[in-house]
Structures are given as structure tokens and as C-alpha cells.
Amino acid sequence: MGMFCQQCQEAAKGTGCTVRGVCGKDETVANLQDVLLYALKGLSFVAVEARKAGVKDAAVDKTLYEGLFATITNANFDKAVFVSRIRETVALREELKKKLLAKGGTLPAKPYASVSFSANTETEMLDAWSAASFLAIENEDVRALRSLVIFGLKGMAAYYEHAVNLGKTSTDIAEFMERGLAATIDDGLDAAALTALVLETGKFGVDAMALLDAANTGAYGNPEPTTVQLGVRGNPGILISGHDLKDLEELLEQTKGTGVDVYTHGEMLPAHYYPAFKKYGNFVGNYGNAWWKQAEEIEAFKGPVLFTTNCLVPPKESYKARIFTTGEAGFPGCVHIADRKAGGKKDFSAIIEMAKKCPAPSELETGSITGGFAHAAVDSVAGVVVEAVKSGAIKRFFVMAGCDGRMKSREYYSDFAEALPKDTVILTAGCAKYRYNKLDLGDIGGIPRVLDAGQCNDSYSLALTALKLKDAFGVASVNDLPISFNIAWYEQKAVIVLLALLFLGVKNIHLGPTLPAFLSPGVAKVLVENFGIAGIGTVEDDVKLFMGA
DSSP, rough: OOOOOSSSSTTTTGGSSSSSOOOOOOHEEEEEEEOOHHHHHHHHHHHHHHHHOOOHHHHHHHHHHHHHHHSSSTTTTOOOHHHHHHHHHHHHHHHHHHHHHHTTTOOSSSOHHHHHOOOOOOHHHHHTHHHHHHGGGHHHHHHHHHHHHHHHHHHHHHHHHHHHHTTOOOOHHHHHHEEEEHHOOOOTHHHHHHHHHHHHHHHHHHHHHHHHHHHHHHHHOOOEEEEESSSOOOOOOOESSSHHHHHHHHHHHHHHHTTTTEEEOOOGGGGGGSGGGGTTTTEEOOOSOOOGHHHHHHHHHOOOOEEEESSOOOOTTTTTGGGEEETBOOOSEEEEOOOOTTTTTOOHHHHOOOHSSSSSOOOOOEEEEOOOOHHHHHTHHHHHHHHHHHHHHEEEEEEBBBBSSGGGGGGGHHHHHHHOOTOOOOOOOEEGGGGGTTTTOOEEETTSSEOOOOOOGHHHHHHHHHHHHHHHHTOSGGSSSSSSEEEEEESSHHHHHHHHHTTOOOOOEESSSSTTTTHHHHHHHHHHHHOOOOOOOOOOHHHHHHTTT
């Protein structure tokens, strides 16, 4: 078997990619990502022991969250990046060991292999893959529970890095990422201990999303209901995709007065909801749909495209020269814009100069969509919402957050949204919304039937909304509210959102279009019995089930 990856919803045959990733990563990149994760586990173990001896190194935190983020699905396809990161991680681990021992600390006489392995060349790194692979964990239940923690940590790391980029940090979150990842090599943890660790990962997932929410709103204001245009203007443009709002801010500042318009794509759509970005006259609107349609949409856009995070599909040769990456995103042969130095800004001059020479984008569609219903906006109309429920105008809320993807089975979510009774409201966040945010679903007494809170990390807003509704109705639990959870997932940020909801006590979540391939039958059984996790069925049957018909 050349590779083994089952971290995303599109894992081949519903079990795992073994030849080439459905995402497009090849065997070498996939295996180097596993080896980087292996090295990060060893580094985390040493970091935990070092903290016990009073040794702390800020470089460990940065290496960990950046490395975890880089291995998320559809983020980075450049093997040179992973070779470099593995070298740096191993070197940092060895340096930290010396500091630990100098302080009188100790390491186990027979440490875990990931704590001591050495690799400097690509060949040596790939030779370590058999030990680094998830398949090296023989017990399928242990593998499944460790996978939940590891994939949750990957999602947490992504959210944490965005917060760090805006100046927000948390020692508690950083230390948990070290401790949580180190625990995944501890063979002494049984299923009960690992299950507790899964829920603790959810707890820190909530904290990470709260930190990012504070970072975003502190920098750019609270999202507000906003109408976003879908058409184009006659100027050349830059399309920005991904999730990082700091990158967008700096791009908008540098494009002012250049004659170049900026359009959002995919998960960057919710940037339009923040007040701070509305002052830019060249911030035009949203272009296109969810990440998986990007090939045809980038062809039509004609100008350069900036990927700030994951959601990058291997580009076609016809437009590859127009692809720029930054942050943890990367693809060999595409220009990568370097990270900002302390106190500085990224330099987007190369992408701006290219844009000036490109024709204006072709129009894909016209009209507009409305979003911006994060927790502060919902707070302002909470009284109206509560009265609408009490009067019977709103019968039920449906949380349909999460990710979109390529599978035809995802048409279920469009059909489900259309089939819902007219007295129901959809609460959404993430790119799953592209399945229904352009449908004409109307409103209920002025309340839109699709309330978009924002990006996938803004699922935190949906959780806050549910908790505030719980207080408003005076019920003991979110599960006593007329709220159903029918969530679509794709990659690891959706995993941390799921774990966060489980930590908050939310039960009876339906997850689709398929349950994660990395869940063993035993772990799936626990999730079903203890938390009510379920898959999806037919639209007709599920609507009846949720509505109690």
C-alpha cells in the first residue's frame, strides 16, 4: 500500500485513499504529511515533559499549529514544504531535549519512536512512513479515537492560527494542542481515557472558536446583515479564497486606487458582513460558489486568484500561472507570498501587477445574497425570533452548517432545504450554505429563512445562538429547543466543530453525506448510543423525522 489517508469525507470507496488522494495529493506528499504529523507528535511529547521542568519555547507552539494546519485537506501540495518542516520539527525537538535535560528534567529510558526518530533527506523521511502511518495503530478503536483527536486538533490549529494572525493568543489552547497530540502516542490510554480526551478536544475547540470570534470582531466589528452582490464590474479583478481575514485586509489596503477590484470566493464570502471592509470601494462582491467548483470559475474569472488557506484544488495548466498562495496553502509551481514579518505586512504587489494586465472577469450570475447573522446580529432580533416561535410562526430551526463537496449525494442538502416546511428557519455557517443560499426560500415575518452566520468557524455563533435561545425559553438543555442539527462535513475543521457541539451537550446530530471513514464500528456505536449521532436518509423520511410527523 503506497499511502493511506481517510481524513476527509471523500475518502476513496468510503474507506481511505491508497493510491492517490481524491483531493489530488500524490503518494509522496501524503506520506510526508504523515511523517510531519509523526514528528509533531514527538515534539509535543518532549514539550509536555519540558513544561514540567519549567522549560517553555514559543517556537514549539508556532511549529505545532502551523504544521497541523498545513496537513489539512486541500491546503498544501508542495512536498518541499513538508521536507523542510520535518527537518525543522526534528531539529527543534532535539534542541528542546537538551534544554530539558539541562534543567534536570528526564525522558523515558525507552521513549516512543516519534520522540527519537531522525530524518534529514526526503528518502529517510519516506522510510519512516510505515511507523508514521495511521495503519501502524493496530487496534481499530484506538485508531478511531486517536483520529478524532488528531483531526480535531488540525481544525483547532487552523482556527488558532487565524486568531494569532490578528494578535490573539491563548497559552491554554497552545498547551492543550501539545498535550492532546502527545497523548495520541500514549499506549497506556484505554478507550475510556481516549473518549474523555475526545471531549476535552471539543472543549478547547469551543475556546479556539471563541478566541477567533473575538479576534475577528475586535478587528473588524460585529458582522451585520448584509446584501452581497453576485455580478461583476468592468475592471480587472483579484479573486480571494480561503478564510484569513488579515490577508484580505492587507490586500484591500494595497489595491486601493489601483483600478483593481477584489471579489470573494468560497469561504471568504462572509468577509462582506464585517463593517470594517465596507469602506473599500473596490470590494465588489462574491464570485462563484463552494471550493469544488473553482476550476471552471477560475477559468471564467480571468484574473489572478489568492488562496489564503485550504480549499485549493490542484490547478489546471490553463490558469495555474494565475494562482497565488500564502499562509499554509501551497502548490508547486505557483507563486507563494511570504509570511509577514513581526510588525510588518505581506507584499501583494506581484498579484496586483498581474491583475492590472488581465481582462475583467466574465459574469457567472447576477443578483445578490444576504448574510451576516452571527450571534450579535441575532441578539438584536432575539425578541422577535422568540415571539415568532411562541406564536407558531416559526415551528423549528435547522442547523445546516458545515462543508460542501463534490459528491452527487450532496444534492440532498439542496433538496432538504427546499422540502422543509415554510415555517422553519435554517441556521448555517461554512461553505455548506452554497447548496441553498441562492434558493428563493423567502422569509417569516421579515426574518430570512436562511440565516448565514459566516465561515465554518462561525459555527460558534450558531452554538451561542442556541444557548441564548435556551435561556430565553427557560429550558434546561439545547436539546429541549425546537432545533435540529443536520450537518454536512468534509474536512478536519468540521471535525472540531462536531467535537465542540458534543462537548456542549448537543445530541441527535445527523451527519452526512456519509459518516467518517475513520470511525471504527465500535466507536461509531458509542457515538450513536451516547450522543445520538446518525447519518442521513432520504429527504422525505428525514423531514418527517425532524418535524415529528
